[in-house]
Amino acid sequence: MERLTAVTVDFDTSHLLFPGIITVVLLLLGVMILIQERKRIAASGAYWQAIFTRMDKLRFFGTLAATLLYFCAMVPVGDIWPNTGLGFLICSVFYVFLVGMLFLHQRNRRSVIPVVLTALIAPTLVWWLFTELFYLTLP
Amino acid sequence: MEFFDLISPLFVALVFAGTVVGIVFGAVPGMTATMAVAVCLPLTYSLGLANGLALLLGLYVGGISGGLVPAILLGIPGTPSSITTTLDGHPMSQRGEGETALRIGIIASLVGGLISLLILYLFAPTLADFAIRFSYVEKFLIILFALTVMAALSSNLLIGIFSGFLGIFISLIGTYDVSNGGNGEYRLIPPGTEYWLDSGFSLLPVLIGLFGLAAILEEAEVGVPEGQKADDIKHDQQRKFSLSIFKGQLTNLTRSSCIGTFVGILPGVGGSAASILAYSNAKTFSRHPERFGKGEPAGVMASESGNNGLTGGALVPLLSLGIPGDSTTALLIGAFTLQGIQVGPLFIGNNPSVWNAMIFAMLLANIFMFVVMYFAIRQVARIVTVPKQILFPVILMMCVIGAYTINYGIMFDVWTLLLFGLFGWLAIKLRLEIAPFIIGFILGPSAEVYFVKSLESFGDLSIFFTKSWIAVLLWVLIVASVTGSVLLSRRHARDNGAD
Numbered sequence: 116m117e118r119l120t121a122v123t124v125d126f127d128t129s130h131l132l133f134p135g136i137i138t139v140v141l142l143l144l145g146v147m148i149l150i151q152e153r154k155r156i157a158a159s160g161a162y163w164q165a166i167f168t169r170m171d172k173l174r175f176f177g178t179l180a181a182t183l184l185y186f187c188a189m190v191p192v193g194d195i196w197p198n199t200g201l202g203f204l205i206c207s208v209f210y211v212f213l214v215g216m217l218f219l220h221q222r223n224r225r226s227v228i229p230v231v232l233t234a235l236i237a238p239t240l241v242w243w244l245f246t247e248l249f250y251l252t253l254p
Numbered sequence: 255m256e257f258f259d260l261i262s263p264l265f266v267a268l269v270f271a272g273t274v275v276g277i278v279f280g281a282v283p284g285m286t287a288t289m290a291v292a293v294c295l296p297l298t299y300s301l302g303l304a305n306g307l308a309l310l311l312g313l314y315v316g317g318i319s320g321g322l323v324p325a326i327l328l329g330i331p332g333t334p335s336s337i338t339t340t341l342d343g344h345p346m347s348q349r350g351e352g353e354t355a356l357r358i359g360i361i362a363s364l365v366g367g368l369i370s371l372l373i374l375y376l377f378a379p380t381l382a383d384f385a386i387r388f389s390y391v392e393k394f395l396i397i398l399f400a401l402t403v404m405a406a407l408s409s410n411l412l413i414g415i416f417s418g419f420l421g422i423f424i425s426l427i428g429t430y431d432v433s434n435g436g437n438g439e440y441r442l443i444p445p446g447t448e449y450w451l452d453s454g455f456s457l458l459p460v461l462i463g464l465f466g467l468a469a470i471l472e473e474a475e476v477g478v479p480e481g482q483k484a485d486d487i488k489h490d491q492q493r494k495f496s497l498s499i500f501k502g503q504l505t506n507l508t509r510s511s512c513i514g515t516f517v518g519i520l521p522g523v524g525g526s527a528a529s530i531l532a533y534s535n536a537k538t539f540s541r542h543p544e545r546f547g548k549g550e551p552a553g554v555m556a557s558e559s560g561n562n563g564l565t566g567g568a569l570v571p572l573l574s575l576g577i578p579g580d581s582t583t584a585l586l587i588g589a590f591t592l593q594g595i596q597v598g599p600l601f602i603g604n605n606p607s608v609w610n611a612m613i614f615a616m617l618l619a620n621i622f623m624f625v626v627m628y629f630a631i632r633q634v635a636r637i638v639t640v641p642k643q644i645l646f647p648v649i650l651m652m653c654v655i656g657a658y659t660i661n662y663g664i665m666f667d668v669w670t671l672l673l674f675g676l677f678g679w680l681a682i683k684l685r686l687e688i689a690p691f692i693i694g695f696i697l698g699p700s701a702e703v704y705f706v707k708s709l710e711s712f713g714d715l716s717i718f719f720t721k722s723w724i725a726v727l728l729w730v731l732i733v734a735s736v737t738g739s740v741l742l743s744r745r746h747a748r749d750n751g752a753d
Contacts, residue, residue, distance in 0.1 A: 120715040124706060130430035130439040132709075133702040137423050144416040151412055166683060171477035178474045179676075182467075182650065186668055203655070211647040218478040218643035229644055237648045241655060249300040252663040253655070 177217045185210040193254035200246045200253030207238035260304040260611040268301070268308040269615050273622040276316020280323070281637035282645065283330045287317020288465045291585045293649055295458060295592075296656040303593040304611045310589055311612065314582050315367060315565055315619035319627065322359040322558055324638045327352055334526040335561035338533035342546065342553030349549060353631055357495045358551050359558040360627045362507060366559030367620035369511035370518065370566025374573075375613050377519075378602060382574035385599035390711070391721040394704035395728040397697045400577050402732050403520050404690040406739035417687040421694025422701060428454030434703045450666045458588045459657040459670035460695060464688060465581065466653040467675025470646050472682065478642050499551055506536050506552055507559050514560035518567020518579045528567075532560025566616065573601055573609070577697065584692050592660075 124132060149156065185206055193202020212234035219226055245251045272294070279290035290313040298306030321333030326343030339359060346355035388396070401418040408414025427443060428451055430436030443451045473479075500507070510532035517528040536556030537546045546553050568579025569586075576598035578584035590597050595605070602609045627634050657671040658664070681688060708717060719729060 122709050122713060122715055124710045124713075126437055126710075127439075129706055129710075130437050130441050133705055134423070134426045134441050136705075137419055137426065141416065141419050141423055144412060144419060148412050148416060163683075166475075170475050174474040174477055175471065178471065178650075182672060185654070186665075186672060189668075190665055203658075207651050207654075211651055214647035214650060215643045218474070218646060220478075220480050226643075229641070233644050233648060238651060241651065245296075245655060245659065251299060251659050253658065254663070254665070 174217055178214060181210060181213045181217065189254045198252070200242055203253040204238055204242040207241070208234050211238055256607055260607055261614065262305075265305055265308045265611070265615070266618060268305055269312040269618040270622050272309040272312020272314075273316035273619050274312075274626060276313040276318075277320035277323075277623065277626060277634065278316075278637050278640070279313070280317040280320020280333050280336075281634065282640055282642070283324050283328070283638070285645070285649075286321075286333045286465070286469070287314055288582045288585060289469055289649070290314075290317045291582050292458075292462045292465045293652040293656065295462070295585060295588055296652070296659050298589050299592060299659060303590070303595060304608055306589050306593065307586070307608070307612055308615045308618075310586055311615045312619045312622070314586075315562070315616065315623050317582070318561055318565055319360070319363045319367075319558075319623045320634075320637070321561075322363065322554075323356065323627075323634055326355045326359060326554070327635055328638060335529050335564065336557070337526055338529045338557035338560075339554055341533070341557075342548070342550045343557075345547075345549030346551070346554070351549070352635075354495055354499070355549075355551070355554055356631055356635070357628060358499060358554045360624060360631075361497075361500070362510075362555040362558035363562040363627075364620055364624040365507045366511040366514055366562030367565055367616070367623070369508065369559075370515040370563040371613065371616050371620065372566075373512075373515045374566035374569050374616070378570045378574045379609075381570065382599045382602045385575050386603075388599070388724070389721065390704040390708045391717055392724050392728065394701060394708060395718065395725055395732070396575060396577065397701045397704070399728050399732050399735070400571075400693060400697065401690060402735045404693055405687070406735040408687040408690060410685070410687075411736070411739045411743060413685060414687045414690050417681075418690035418694040420686070421691040421696075422698035423694075424455065425695045425698030426454070426702060427451055430702075431699065434699070435707060436703075455670050455674075456660055456667050457591065457696065458585075458660045459667040460674045461585050461588060461692065462653045462656050463671040463674030463676075464678040464681075464692065465585075466649060466656075467671060468678025468682070470650060471675060471679040473642065473646065475679070478646065480641075500555070503552060503555055506539075506555055509539075510536060510556040510559040511563040514563020515567035515570075517560075518564035519570045520579070526561075528564040529557040529561040532556045532563070562620075569612075569616075572597055573612075574599060576601075576700070578693060581689055581692055584696055587696060 155162075189202045189206045191202070192205055193200070196202070212230060215230035215234060216222065216227070219230065242253065245253055275294065276287060276290050279285045280287055291310050294309060294313055298309060301309065318333065318335055321331060321336035322339050322343065325331045325336035325339035326347050329340050329344035329347075331337045331340050343355045343359060346352065401415070405411055405414030405418055408417070423442070426441065428440070430439055430441060432438040440448060440452075513532045513535060514528040517531060533553060533556045536552055537543045540546065540550075540552060542550070564580065568583045571577040571579050572583045572586065576596070578587060587597060595601070653671060654668055657667045660667055678688065681691070709715070719725060
């Protein structure tokens with residue numbers, strides 16, 4: 116019995132031991148889930164179709180696109196004025212405004228003004244707090 | 255540093271600010287205490303451990319408590335932990351007793367918070383003293399137990415366990431850390447990404463993505479529903495509030511607070527389970543169970559003392575074993591990591607003043623929560639009308655700054671945030687369980703070290719069963735939690751079939 120449970124761990128390959136066990140467990144659990152949830156998995160096409168039909172595509176994909184653009188632009192813009200955090204500040208102003216507008220239901224003067232003010236004030240405040248008070252590097 | 259050196263006007267001000275901001279997060283439907291802590295975590299970089307924890311604990315208590323406001327006034331739980339508050343709180347509001355229901359909920363929250371704090375203060379050091387004696391074997395089994403308990407309480411046991419193991423799997427990406435006795439070799443890294451994934455994914459961008467970005471994507475998916483108008487909120491027109499409404503409810507309050515605390519001690523179980531369990535017990539033991547769900551004050555008391563009971567309870571496993579009690583306390587690990595402190599059995603003994611400061615911060619947060627919500631009840635009620643188009647973009651920006659500054663300016667962490675934000679949204683759609691995933695992700699590297707080192711030391715798998723009576727007890731608990739869950743799900747399936 117002792118021989119059956121005896122294990123020797125080779126230090127050189129020890130980094131693969133635990134991930135290997137976890138991978139096997141995940142595969143086993145995956146198969147069990149596939150069997151248990153087979154009916155639901157078979158009907159998943161309709162499930163995802165329903166999600167995409169109900170989805171507010173403009174707001175969902177708009178948020179994703181704006182976020183992607185925000186992340187991509189921050190460093191190049193920041194490189195124009197290095198070590199100032201202005202890349203973060205400038206991109207954040209546009210991003211907060213864009214997402215705020217995207218989330219608005221009625222875009223009239225009365226509802227847009229708070230969005231504009233937030234887009235100007237919030238990033239500036241955060242930028243000042245982190246760069247001037249906390250001395251942290253921003254892009 | 256002595257306890258009194260840590261307590262300063264800034265410390266008190268941070269607890270107060272945290273509590274108020276937490277109440278706002280809790281009161282806006284779609285925003286949670288976890289999100290509040292995730293978003294404000296970067297603010298703690300320059301505050302030091304005690305002051306940082308003061309802010310975060312205030313956010314935690316405020317966030318859990320604020321959820322009762324929309325639950326009662328609008329019938330929409332502000333946080334998942336307020337689900338059962340809607341059942342009786344909203345009917346009370348509809349019959350013109352909204353303020354009364356709010357005051358009941360606020361007092362019950364205070365009672366729940368204080369009882370759980372007392373249990374935390376008494377129980378955590380004892381458990382930590384006991385846990386110091388644990389070897390790698392027992393530590394590994396505790397993590398396994400934590401994962402099975404979480405999975406057992408998931409809506410689907412298999413998916414719960416899968417989610418936990420997936421979290422462990424993703425946490426293992428990167429180098430097998432030499433400082434933990436590893437060999438410094440890469441594993442699970444796709445070719446070409448070694449530069450970025452050398453240390454794997456950072457904890458905080460993952461957490462911020464899962465709890466910040468994913469929640470906002472969920473809201474965007476449904477079109478970011480408009481907030482309520484101030485006119486929608488009904489205020490009480492009649493008599494003054496009297497504490498006599500609590501007459502005969504001491505047992506209910508104590509029981510519900512203790513249930514909440516106990517649920518909090520179980521790793522990874524959220525406030526919703528605490529309030530549901532407390533509520534169903536209050537209903538079972540009530541002389542008038544038929545009144546529950548129709549505006550019974552005892553229901554609000556049970557729900558709110560239950561979910562606030564969670565706050566102290568969830569800190570017990572965190573501070574004594576290093577295992578987070580819920581997703582919000584998982585984020586608190588991030589605050590400790592930022593300050594270079596590892597939580598675990600040695601934490602309280604090695605940092606008595608920080609421990610006392612945490613208890614004091616929790617006490618202050620509960621008192622501030624009560625004072626702010628009770629005496630500014632009409633102003634607090636207006637929080638539910640705060641427009642999301644103002645809040646959400648700012649939260650997204652705070653998520654980005656949190657992810658970017660965690661490792662002092664690494665853009666890959668920002669992309670991690672986006673990756674895990676999307677994963678979080680997808681996980682909800684796929685019905686994966688986020689809580690076990692997070693706990694798996696946090697504890698995965700420790701589980702690996704404990705497992706591999708146990709085998710290296712003893713060279714035999716049977717050591718996990720024979721090391722000590724604690725190991726045997728933990729196996730009994732693991733088997734019991736899995737068996738219990740299987741039996742429960744079969745009963746549910748049978749009941750559903752019978753219906």
